[in-house]
Amino acid sequence: MDINSATDLLKIALQEKVKVYITDGSEIIGQLIAYDEQQNLVLKNATTKYLGIEKHFQTLFIRANNLKFLSKLDLSKEM
Numbered sequence: 795m796d797i798n799s800a801t802d803l804l805k806i807a808l809q810e811k812v813k814v815y816i817t818d819g820s821e822i823i824g825q826l827i828a829y830d831e832q833q834n835l836v837l838k839n840a841t842t843k844y845l846g847i848e849k850h851f852q853t854l855f856i857r858a859n860n861l862k863f864l865s866k867l868d869l870s871k872e873m
Contacts, residue, residue: 820844
């Protein structure tokens with residue numbers, strides 16, 4: 795699949811485990827279960843990490859304007 799837009803990348807990452815970097819410096823790991831045309835995201839089984847503090851959420855909504863970047867995690871390289 796050719797990737798020509800951010801939406802194309804989100805299609806590839808849908809239902810996969812991703813790491814999201816937020817503009818405030820926090821990081822979130824979870825399964826991408828939904829997104830919309832504005833690139834708002836919904837993650838399932840999400841863990842946020844900010845200033846060394848971790849919080850867990852069953853479902854987490856991330857507004858697109860807070861999104862810095864997203865990467866699909868390679869589970870074969872995780873510990």
